[in-house]
Amino acid sequence: MTRYLLKNKVICGYCGSMMTGVSGTSKTGAVMYYYRCKGKIGVEPCHKKLMRKDYLDKIVLDSIVSELSKPKVMSGMVDKILKMQDELIKSNPNLTILQKQKHNVERSLNNIMKGIEMGIMNNTTNKRMQELETQLNEIDRQLIIERSKTSVKLTKDELCEFYESALRMEAQLLIDILVKKVVLYDDKIEIYFNTPINVSPDEQSGLLICARTVRAKNLFSYKCPYELQLLIEMKI
Numbered sequence: 001m002t003r004y005l006l007k008n009k010v011i012c013g014y015c016g017s018m019m020t021g022v023s024g025t026s027k028t029g030a031v032m033y034y035y036r037c038k039g040k041i042g043v044e045p046c047h048k049k050l051m052r053k054d055y056l057d058k059i060v061l062d063s064i065v066s067e068l069s070k071p072k073v074m075s076g077m078v079d080k081i082l083k084m085q086d087e088l089i090k091s092n093p094n095l096t097i098l099q100k101q102k103h104n105v106e107r108s109l110n111n112i113m114k115g116i117e118m119g120i121m122n123n124t125t126n127k128r129m130q131e132l133e134t135q136l137n138e139i140d141r142q143l144i145i146e147r148s149k150t151s152v153k154l155t156k157d158e159l160c161e162f163y164e165s166a167l168r169m170e171a172q173l174l175i176d177i178l179v180k181k182v183v184l185y186d187d188k189i190e191i192y193f194n195t196p197i198n199v200s201p202d203e204q205s206g207l208l209i210c211a212r213t214v215r216a217k218n219l220f221s222y223k224c225p226y227e228l229q230l231l232i233e234m235k236i
């Protein structure tokens, strides 16, 4: 069984389909392995060329290890994640809604208290006060839950440790942990990194870092020199 390091992670840059592993026999009889796009653009089959498995696996792995081993690159990436983390914590919409609700309930309770001070106390005010207190307890409970979701704030050291420890792992684990997806064109590879910050249970809106690491005239020969063009973008 040939191991495709990037199994289920390679997306065709032209049609968006998942590229799958195929094998073929060369003229010399050697078995060759490729990533292949079986997608369509309109009614036509996608024109994405076959990509040799050993080239792509090696280019992606080498690019990640060489780039993330540079302290400047690692630090820049981690700083971006920290900034994004702060923004996400600040903009938690559930927290904002709950805080507004709490404010409204507290205002109603205050009004009743004022009434009581002025001598207005009957069954209705009593019942209303109990209702509001129950509501307030419930809102407080939900606030604790919401705050706990965002209070697990990762520090710069923890983020660096996440990436550094992944870099020390064997190839398949390293890819599984660090790589979200690889978008493949005939002359460019985009590597999207995972981040350790779990901001949403929805996979589609997770945090991604895009590193356009490779731009080459011809990606079909590993010997062909390729340019590393790291461009870290945060995508939500």
Ligand SMILES: [Zn+2]
Residues within 6 Å of the ligand: 012, 013, 014, 015, 016, 017, 037, 038, 039, 040, 046, 047, 048
């Ligand atoms: Zn395609």
